[in-house]
Amino acid sequence: xxxxxxxxxxxVFLVIVCxxxxxxxxxxxxxxxxxxxxxxxDSPLRKMPVYDQDGAGLCYAYAAAQLFNxxxxxxxxxxxxxxxxxxxxxDAFQNVWSDSNVMGGDPFRVLMSLNKNGYCTxxxxxxxxxxxxxxxxxxxxxxxxLLFAEYxxxxxxxxxxxxxxxxxxxxxxxxxxxSMTKISEYMVGKSTQRELFRSIFDQxxxxxxxxxxxxxxxxxxxxSEYLDHIxxxxxxxxxxxxxxxxELQFSKKKHASKSPDQALxxxxxxxxxxxxxxxxxxxxxxxQIMIRNSWGPDWRGPKGTxxxxxxxxxxxxxxxxxxxxxxxxxxxxxxxxxxxxxxxxGVYRVEGRNFGED
Amino acid sequence: MRIDLKPFMFLVLISSQCWGFQESFRNFWxxxxxxxxxxxxxxxxxVSPPCRDGKLQPCGxxxxxxxxxxxxxxxxxxxxxxxxxxxxxxxxxxxxxxVLAKTNPRSEWFFCQADDGSMISAAxxxxxx
Numbered sequence: 507x508x509x510x511x512x513x514x515x516x517x518v519f520l521v522i523v524c525x526x527x528x529x530x531x532x533x534x535x536x537x538x539x540x541x542x543x544x545x546x547x548d549s550p551l552r553k554m555p556v557y558d559q560d561g562a563g564l565c566y567a568y569a570a571a572q573l574f575n576x577x578x579x580x581x582x583x584x585x586x587x588x589x590x591x592x593x594x595x596x597d598a599f600q601n602v603w604s605d606s607n608v609m610g611g612d613p614f615r616v617l618m619s620l621n622k623n624g625y626c627t628x629x630x631x632x633x634x635x636x637x638x639x640x641x642x643x644x645x646x647x648x649x650x651x652l653l654f655a656e657y658x659x660x661x662x663x664x665x666x667x668x669x670x671x672x673x674x675x676x677x678x679x680x681x682x683x684x685s686m687t688k689i690s691e692y693m694v695g696k697s698t699q700r701e702l703f704r705s706i707f708d709q710x711x712x713x714x715x716x717x718x719x720x721x722x723x724x725x726x727x728x729x730s731e732y733l734d735h736i737x738x739x740x741x742x743x744x745x746x747x748x749x750x751x752x753e754l755q756f757s758k759k760k761h762a763s764k765s766p767d768q769a770l771x772x773x774x775x776x777x778x779x780x781x782x783x784x785x786x787x788x789x790x791x792x793x794q795i796m797i798r799n800s801w802g803p804d805w806r807g808p809k810g811t812x813x814x815x816x817x818x819x820x821x822x823x824x825x826x827x828x829x830x831x832x833x834x835x836x837x838x839x840x841x842x843x844x845x846x847x848x849x850x851x852g853v854y855r856v857e858g859r860n861f862g863e864d
Numbered sequence: 865m866r867i868d869l870k871p872f873m874f875l876v877l878i879s880s881q882c883w884g885f886q887e888s889f890r891n892f893w894x895x896x897x898x899x900x901x902x903x904x905x906x907x908x909x910x911v912s913p914p915c916r917d918g919k920l921q922p923c924g925x926x927x928x929x930x931x932x933x934x935x936x937x938x939x940x941x942x943x944x945x946x947x948x949x950x951x952x953x954x955x956x957x958x959x960x961x962x963v964l965a966k967t968n969p970r971s972e973w974f975f976c977q978a979d980d981g982s983m984i985s986a987a988x989x990x991x992x993x
Contacts, residue, residue: 555970560962561953563946610946642895644964646972756950756990773942801949803971804909804987818890830888830903834971 536733538793541740542784544814544822544836550579551745551783551798552816556834557590558802562648562655563609567594568800569747569779570616570853576745577718577855586713588620589631591647595707596623599700606700608651613747613779614722614853624712634706658699719858724749724851727766732849733842736782736795739854745781745798746854752778754840754848755799758808766848777850783837784814786824794839803834813838889913892965894975899965901983909988912981924978928958929992938993951990952976962986 544551554575557568567590575587594608597616600623626634631647638645638653645653696702723735732748739746751766753775769775784796796814799805806813806829813835815826825839826832888903890910901910907929915923932938932954944950952962955976963983965973974986 555972558952558972558974559947559949560974561948561956563948565947644895644966646964752944752947756993776942776944776947778947800947801951802987803967803973804985805949805951806987806991809991829908830905834967834973 536730536793538785538787538842539737539741540786542786542796542814542824543740543743543745544783544796545824547822550576551836552822553579553584556798556803556836557648557800558646559648559800560646560652562652563611564590564594564648564651565779565800566611566613567591567597567608567616568648569781570597570613570620572781572798573613573720573745573747573853573855574617574620574718585627585629586715587628588625588713589628589647591635591651592626592631592707592710593620594647594651595703596620596625599703606698607655608699608703609655613749614720617718617720617853620715621717624714626707626710627713630710630713634710654702655699658696658702719856720853721856722851722853727770727850728847730846732852733846735852735854736785740782740785742855742857744855745783746852747779747781748797748845748852749777749779749850750845751775751848754845755797755801755805755807766850775848782852784824784839785842786839788812788839793842795842795845796837796839797845798837803836805838806835807838807840811838811840892967892973892975894963894965899983907984907988907992909985909991910975911984911988915982915984922980923982924980925976925982925984928955928960928976928978928984928989931958932989932992949974949986951986951988954989955986958989 543549554572557572559565559568571588571590571593574593578584578586578588591608593616594611597611597619598604598606598608601615601619603615632639635650638650696705721735723732736746736748751769753769755778764772764774766775770777780797780799782795783798786794786796788794794812812825814822814824814837815829815832815835816822817831818833820833822836823832826835829835889900890903891898891900892910893899900913902913902916903909904911904916907926911925912923915926935957938954938957939950944953952974955962955974958976960976960978963975963977965975967973975983976986976989977983
């Protein structure tokens with residue numbers, strides 16, 4: 507009798523423990539909800555360019571600008587989109603926390619800075635930087651930022667041969683002599699990146715924005731709670747910016763022999779930011795997450811990675827059938843668990859009031 | 865009654881030949897000019913017309929592909945930092961010139977131009993590894 511009572515108690519205890527474990531997300535079999543933010547013909551993503559950051563460390567600004575512009579387009583304010591270079595500038599030079607360097611940053615900080623300081627729209631940026639962005643050898647936002655940064659670096663060294671050295675720097679080969687003349691004019695009397703950027707962007711009529719609330723998370727690699735954030739953002743119909751090892755985009759290894767922390771310390775994990783725009787269960791049964799990178803519309807991840815594209819005729823294909831018919835690749839599908847191992851945090855818009863809006 | 869199929873077979877032959885000669889091409893807006901590029905199944909990318917088949921004619925852009933396949937390693941540890949695009953960095957490393965193609969809508973597509981003026985999509989260089 508006593509033994510039987512103990513057996514019953516043990517059984518109840520076991521049931522409680524099991525239900526607790528199953529209730530916890532890390533032990534429960536995680537679902538893989540199908541979401542594809544590109545699918546709707548009127549999706550804001552269809553109205554956004556696929557960027558290429560080239561050799562500039564502006565991934566954070568591109569990721570933040572895309573989250574921000576997604577909201578603007580969704581609200582029917584296409585003309586209010588921020589240019590990536592303005593997003594970088596407002597973060598690097600207009601805050602007390604700024605480190606005065608546009609190369610390298612944090613998407614969340616950019617988004618807060620856009621809320622606080624306002625920004626220069628795409629149209630205004632095109633006007634201000636027209637010399638660099640139009641005509642022969644046009645430059646992208648990233649290349650202009652790189653050009654300014656390298657020029658300022660040389661000038662900052664107070665080296666009389668700065669200009670000569672700059673001409674040897676890689677950025678020089680990407681710009682025309684017209685751009686060189688223009689940048690030389692800009693640089694008169696300026697010796698820092700801040701002075702150079704401000705001299706241009708201070709001419710921009712700043713666009714104010716209603717405060718948008720964003721949720722930021724992260725700290726260590728591979729926390730399973732990150733998937734909850736991805737689910738939450740996608741379920742609300744919004745993209746999410748993630749921080750992860752860039753090697754995932756071009757290496758099949760995924761650091762199987764080494765923890766991402768160790769890989770980061772060893773210089774084998776370069777932190778990168780991109781936006782996630784979908785999730786699906788593949789025919790193989792694996793859960794996949796779509797990443798929209800900022801490495802141009804022909805970027806297709808490691809060999810064999812399925813990617814989504816918009817065809818020449820404007821049709822969206824979740825798995826591109828024929829790349830010769832693709833106008834642009836808009837994202838590639840990565841196995842969820844592999845991504846999670848390489849992921850260190852992220853940021854996404856949360857539903858709520860836009861302070862300052864009626 | 866016997867039907868002579870020869871004229872029809874001739875037609876079938878001609879039409880299949882025409883089909884075989886069809887190639888995928890696209891015009892990209894580069895440096896203010898419309899530039900005609902063709903699809904190369906070999907490198908699965910857009911290349912300058914002389915590079916299409918990769919064997920019949922010399923082509924600087926395809927030489928870049930060969931060079932990147934032989935590079936070991938392509939990047940030193942930590943060389944690619946802060947999310948730099950490896951494709952455009954490979955192009956520069958090989959001595960190619962990056963040219964920006966304008967596509968719709970405002971997307972930024974980089975091509976790598978070899979010293980003979982031929983071009984290949986920069987991303988194809990990264991895929992060649």
